Amino acid sequence: MANDPDGDLVDRSGVAPEDVAHISELMAALGELRATEKRIAEASRRYMQLNETDMMALHYLIVCTNRDVVATPGGLAKHLDISSASTTKMLDRLERAGHVTREPHPTDRRALAVRITPGTHLAAREGIGRQHARRFHAAARLSRRERDVVIRFLRDMTREIAPREDDRPVDDPGPG
Amino acid sequence: MANDPDGDLVDRSGVAPEDVAHISELMAALGELRATEKRIAEASRRYMQLNETDMMALHYLIVCTNRDVVATPGGLAKHLDISSASTTKMLDRLERAGHVTREPHPTDRRALAVRITPGTHLAAREGIGRQHARRFHAAARLSRRERDVVIRFLRDMTREIAPREDDRPVDDPGPG
């Protein structure tokens, strides 16, 4: 149930058969990378007992800390694209688990300064850093020319799949 | 809040500064691809008014149909890694929306044959096919040698980031 199950949905006219196989290899490699990234993210979340939103919130808080920016619930809500109420609940969760603290905002007495606790900061920073380092090193092993090929391909594919005007996105839900 | 926010967490010793910039470009391109893929998936789901699980279920059903395999609730539960009870609810949703039908299983009277309705099948197939075709064509524009470079890089990075014994994981949503 896993080997290029969508393959038969594509019009391959004009592409040589041996290229089709080669392209499928590339697609599979891309799929593997995606799947592995997903697995890693899930494993981390399980380990830290956090859901995806909470994880993104911590990431945001780290970046704010690194940049000496005061993080507020409102800023988090905007960044995470969730409601103010959900943000309150999320901060309750994170605070209860000892990942963040709520402190008075230095200049706005309506707002709060949300701060990641040192332990969580360190642990997350380490994990993020290690993952980032691995990607970095994989990219560093390429020559400049090879990297150029990869960059061009990634950008080309991104441009290719990006939504267009003539797109009627997947489905009209008409039954039967 | 978006330009390589994790960059300062990486040990770049032994990498020339101009390579660091080049590698960051690659990471950014990879991040863009990921982000675009995510946006597209979300747009499709909004359009179809389905959640991610339901979408994956339809995809599974299409593959089953193409392969002339009878899909059952149990098979779906296993594939989606959700409980039998959740699968029942999901099938209720999909049935109510006219995306699937529950029919008697041809050989096992305990089980059901879950079938995607023709309209949904056609629409989804079209959408999936179009997306797949775009990726395919981006890959088709590469020469064999270029594809080899990309494939090797993707595999190398996958291997590099894959979980190891000495891992105490933490999430990294990635560049971008």
Added chain:
DNA sequence: GCTAGATGCTAGCTAGGCTAGATACATTTC
């Protein structure tokens, strides 16, 4: 100094997961 707008909180709702247990059928064992 009043008022419109911003900020975060509470109350109460919903979607979509989960476990436990019921029911119907299939398969194995004696």
Added chain:
DNA sequence: GAAATGTATCTAGCCTAGCTAGCATCTAGC
């Protein structure tokens, strides 16, 4: 071939993490 065990699905009821609506507090523009 009857009993025991296993498999497939459904129902009931719970939990998490979203949501909207409405409130109290504070800021800032006039």
